[in-house]
Amino acid sequence: xxxxxxxxxxxxxxxxxxxxxxxxxxxxxxxxxxxxxxxxxxxxxxxxxxxxxxxxxxxxxxxxxxxxxxxxxxxxxxxxxxxxxxxxxxxxxxxxxxxxxxxxxxxxxxxxxxxxxxxxxxxxxxxxxxxxxxxxxxxxxxxxxxxxxxxxxxxxxxxxxxxxxxxxxxxxxxxxxxxxxxxxxxxxxxxxxxxxxxxxxxxxxxxxxxxxxxxxxxxxxxxxxxxxxxxxxxxxxxxxxxxxxxxxxxxxxxxxxxxxxxxxxxxxxxxxxxxxxxxxxxxxxxxxxxxxxxxxxxxxxxxxxxxxxxxxxxxxxxxxxxxxxxxxxxxxxxxxxxxxxxxxxxxxxxxxxxxxxxxxxxxxxxxxxxxxxxxxxxxxxxxxxxxxxxxxxxxxxxxxxxxxxxxxxxxxxxxxxxxxxxxxxxxxxxxxxxxxxxxxxxxxxxxxxxxxxxxxxxxxxxxxxxxxxxxxxxxxxxxxxxxxxxxxxxxxxxxxxxxxxxxxxxxxxxxxxxxxxxxxxxxxxxxxxxxxxx
Numbered sequence: 001x002x003x004x005x006x007x008x009x010x011x012x013x014x015x016x017x018x019x020x021x022x023x024x025x026x027x028x029x030x031x032x033x034x035x036x037x038x039x040x041x042x043x044x045x046x047x048x049x050x051x052x053x054x055x056x057x058x059x060x061x062x063x064x065x066x067x068x069x070x071x072x073x074x075x076x077x078x079x080x081x082x083x084x085x086x087x088x089x090x091x092x093x094x095x096x097x098x099x100x101x102x103x104x105x106x107x108x109x110x111x112x113x114x115x116x117x118x119x120x121x122x123x124x125x126x127x128x129x130x131x132x133x134x135x136x137x138x139x140x141x142x143x144x145x146x147x148x149x150x151x152x153x154x155x156x157x158x159x160x161x162x163x164x165x166x167x168x169x170x171x172x173x174x175x176x177x178x179x180x181x182x183x184x185x186x187x188x189x190x191x192x193x194x195x196x197x198x199x200x201x202x203x204x205x206x207x208x209x210x211x212x213x214x215x216x217x218x219x220x221x222x223x224x225x226x227x228x229x230x231x232x233x234x235x236x237x238x239x240x241x242x243x244x245x246x247x248x249x250x251x252x253x254x255x256x257x258x259x260x261x262x263x264x265x266x267x268x269x270x271x272x273x274x275x276x277x278x279x280x281x282x283x284x285x286x287x288x289x290x291x292x293x294x295x296x297x298x299x300x301x302x303x304x305x306x307x308x309x310x311x312x313x314x315x316x317x318x319x320x321x322x323x324x325x326x327x328x329x330x331x332x333x334x335x336x337x338x339x340x341x342x343x344x345x346x347x348x349x350x351x352x353x354x355x356x357x358x359x360x361x362x363x364x365x366x367x368x369x370x371x372x373x374x375x376x377x378x379x380x381x382x383x384x385x386x387x388x389x390x391x392x393x394x395x396x397x398x399x400x401x402x403x404x405x406x407x408x409x410x411x412x413x414x415x416x417x418x419x420x421x422x423x424x425x426x427x428x429x430x431x432x433x434x435x436x437x438x439x440x441x442x443x444x445x446x447x448x449x450x451x452x453x454x455x456x457x458x459x460x461x462x463x464x465x466x467x468x469x470x471x472x473x474x475x476x477x478x479x480x481x482x483x484x485x486x487x488x489x490x491x492x493x494x495x496x497x498x499x500x501x502x503x504x505x506x507x508x509x510x511x512x513x514x515x516x517x518x519x520x521x522x523x524x525x526x527x528x529x530x531x532x533x534x
Contacts, residue, residue, distance in 0.1 A: 123460065123472055123514070126495070127507040129184045131157065131173050134503055139170060139196075141499025143485050145210070147202040150491025151178040152188075154210055155505045158196030160484055170196045172212060174224060177495075177507065189224050201249045203261065211263055213246025219265050219275060219283055233283050235275065240285040240353050244269035247315050262286060268313030268332060271357065272339075289339070290347035290357040291331060318377040318396060326410070327360075328396050330372030336398045338363040338410055366414050370401030374428045380436045380525065395529055397439055399426035405441055405461075409529055416529065417467060421459060427482060433490045434515050436525040437463040442498060444482035456483040458498045458506075460514060464524055471514075477502045 139157040146153055157171040173187035196215035203209035208225040209232075218241060221233040235241050244267045252274065254260040263275040263283060270291045275283040291312040313332040320326040325341045339360035347359040378395040394410035403422035406415040424444035432438035441459045456477035459470040476483050477500035489495040493515045496508045518524075 122511045123474055124509050125474070125506055126509045127175075127177065127182070127184055127505075129153070129155075129173075129175050129187075129505040129507070130503055131171060131187055131190065132185055134171050134173075137169075139168075139503055140501040141484060141503055141505055142197060143199040144487050144497045144499045144505055145200050145202040146487060146489045146491070146495075146497065147174075147210075148205050148207040148491075150489050150495075152176045152202075152207065153497050153505065153507065154200060154202055155497075155499050156197035156200045156212060157503065158198055158215065160198070160501075168196050168215075169194060172197055172200060172210060172222065174210075175505075191222055191224075191230055193220070196245075198245050199248050201251055203251055211249045211251065213249040213265055213267075215245045217242035217244060217246060217267060217269070219246060219249060219263060221263070221277075221283070231281075233277055233281055235283045240273070240288075240355070242267035242269050242271060242273065244313065248317055250317065250319075264317070266314040266317045266329065268315065270312045270314060272314060272317065272329070272360070285353065285355050288353070288355055288357040289341075289343070289360040291329065291337065291339075291361055292347045292359050294348075315372060316374045318375045320377050320394070320396075320410070321379050322394065328375045328377060328398075328410070330375045330398055330400070332371040334367035334370055334372060334400065334402075336365045336372055336375055336396070336406070336408065337361045338365070363410075363413065365398075365406075365408055368398065368400040368402045368404060368406065372398050372400040373426065374399050374430075376429050376431045376439070378431055378436070378525075379433050380522075395525075397429045397431060399429040399441055401425045403443070405429055405439075407528075419461075419468065421470070425482065427484045428486050430486055430488055432514070433488050434493045435462075435517055436521050437528075438514055440486055440488065440496060442483035442486045444480075456481050456500050456502075458483055458486060458496070458508065460510070462514065463528060464518060464521060467528075474508060476500050476506050477504070 134157040140160055141155050142158040142160055143156045144153060145155075152174050154172060154174045157173070159168065170193045172189075172191040172193060174189040175182065175184070176188050179188065193212070193214070195218070197212045198215055200210055200212040203211070208223050209221060210224060211219065211221045213219055216237070218237065219233075219235045220231055222230040223232045224230060226232070242265065246265045246267050248266045250264040252262040252264050254262050254276070260277055262277075264272065265275065266272050272289040272291070273285060274287045276286040278284050291314055293312055314329050315332060316330040318328050320328070327339050327341070329337050329339055331337060340362055341360065343358045343360040343362070345359045347357045349356065375396060375398045395416075396408050396410065397405055398408065399405045399421075403420060403424055403426055405417075405419045405421050405426065407417040407419075408415050421441055422443040426441055426443050428442040430440050432440070439461050441461070443457050443459060456475070458474045458476055460472045460474075462471040465471050476498055479502065481501040483498050483500045486496060486498040489497070494510045494512075496510060497505055498508065499505045
């Protein structure tokens, strides 16, 4: 049907006169003649009041009922000129077949998937979740994550602003959004944590496992299916443990043991560490990397790095979906760095760790005007985009304290686009898992239609509509509170969770406009990447 609609039908419907087939329509007149006497749709229903609760009623004919006589009369009244109809069809047959064949060979609708749902750009707030006890302590939502089923959202409570909160009690909370009787202010699970939780990540295939990074530099893994002590692995405080807060934790597949995972952690101490599970409940250091100023190529104006180690504190990390050895990190010095797990150069050892650390940095990209807080590599790789889209494989986003989002290609140091999204910090940026041209960003503020700036916002960008302004911005937190974190749901793709400094998690429901891929979207992404790399 879709291909038919694309056909050039001018030749088929050129002006001209030809004898047609007469089909006389008597249906309206026959129908109206039979309904003339009706004053309403149904006959009168007889009822009678009685002294008891039950009553007697009678069904009356509805407008769709029709007697057998009426059907017979109707069929007799319709006369079809079958000879003329056959003659007409024989005359146009060759033209129709010709156009159908032409359409069949057309590539106009390649990659198009029919979407029967209404298209719109509306985004609605489905749930506003919170844990009042954490809010009473003025704790903030520092991280959000969806579990492997896509039905449970987890959040960590802690503090991301100034102050030593390492001894402050904090929480990890989960809500099952599919559960009947969901209470948005009563989490299904609350885990007490003795140190501020800075980040968390649900296991990609085991729904009950959650990993968290603490202010103290430790890593902890909780099993939410355990009713007593949910802690099943932890690093403890050793010479290998981070000496600064852990700002991101990721699950990695273990190449040697299929049933096991490894954990990756990043910290502002400049280290990127990979941990393996031990039987005694310990997380042991398997391998590690350190971002060292001296190891970064001097060919890319890195004068700021000479100021000291503070410039190489790692805040965020994202793996390439094209090459699993390649990852991008954001650092406090304002740079995004392309790194490789295959790096062999050793980093100068700063402490007596059990594993020698390597220096992974290969390329520094043009910097932001302040620390980078978040990076996100495009999830669309060769199998998704096709073999001829090499430029689009290498895209990533970064954001930071300068209020800008940079769209980068790993093939060049200058950003493809620099978008001034906010006058304040941007804390998080995430690429859509289903739309190559859509991403979301979390800010300390946003701009509405009348150019007024409001408190913490979630911005949705769609490059198909505009490369300069958000398709929609949703105010999340009142009172000047920023939005710190957000995550798309890869299982239930219309859901987006965002956590803020007021201690609430909002689950936004996206319209089909943000989840249904357009017919030429992949081409647009490749074009966007190629325009600047040429």
